[in-house]
Amino acid sequence: MATIIVExxxxxxxxxxxxxxxxxxLPRLGFNFAKSVRQGKRFEIVVDGEPTHTQLAEVEAAAEKLLSNPVIETYVVKVEK
Amino acid sequence: MRIGVVTFPGSLDDSSALRAIRLAGGEAVPLFHASDDLKEVQAVVLPGGFSYGDYLRCGAISRFAPIMESIIVAAEHGFPVLGICNGFQILTESHLLPGALIRNQDLHFICTDQPVTVENTNTPWTRGYTQGQRIVIPIKNGEGSYQASAETLAELEGEGRVVLRYADKNPNGSQNNIAGITNARGNVVGVMPHPEQAIESLTGPSEDGLIFFSSILQSLVAR
Incomplete structure (x- = not known):
């Protein structure tokens, strides 16, 4: 099994x-390290075996069509073993 | 005149929208998200609410409902569509309207009677207003901040496609105080304020919202 990550x-x-x-x-809790913070989303998509090129292309298409809104968001697809 | 209102799982204001259509003198037709049948309606309203629990992004999952596939095709051919609040979010996710609606600037859910200015009276949904008319209708949303690229904003402003603009103060960080827009053709309109909640003085802050519904009926008669 492998996990395809979409951020x-x-x-x-x-x-x-x-x-x-x-x-x-953060500073209210005594954490003073942050100059700025941006919050995003992470999707963990589990597939059987090694992800194929076709699967990765499909995940890419799904990220473009559903998982992100290209008007306001960007995405990155990665594979985690 | 048959006007449809789509019920998605999590729609809240569908019955109010149906009622507003009846009060304006139209035949209100309930439509269901899981069917692609538009039941021969002549225009459609996408109501407010929290379709699919606002999961992923507001409107993101509703956009792929079977009824939306029919509405998107029809809208591209001039079929009149009004999206209110969550309906506006669904229209931007469907790319029938440009831009996006994100979390309000101060993160609050805002529920208030909001003065807005009607800036475009050429759409079938706003023809009953006068240009620059100030109306008061409720807003009630957590993600109503309108955002678009500089090019899109310039296009909307240049072509007079801002339909409603917040008056007095900007409640949520929307760019250019935008509360509602239309597409290039003018048949698709999205607004964050709720005209269907301002149709009777007993329950609303005004009766200003009813004109959205009488406007569409007039437009259909004029066709």
């Missing part, structure tokens, strides 16, 4: 109020 992030120019809220909560 989705808001484009840098899109305001991320959730990330901003996290960034402002």
């Amino acid at each position: 989705v992030m808001l484009k840098p120019e899109i305001l991320d109020p959730q990330g901003q809220a996290v960034a402002s909560a």
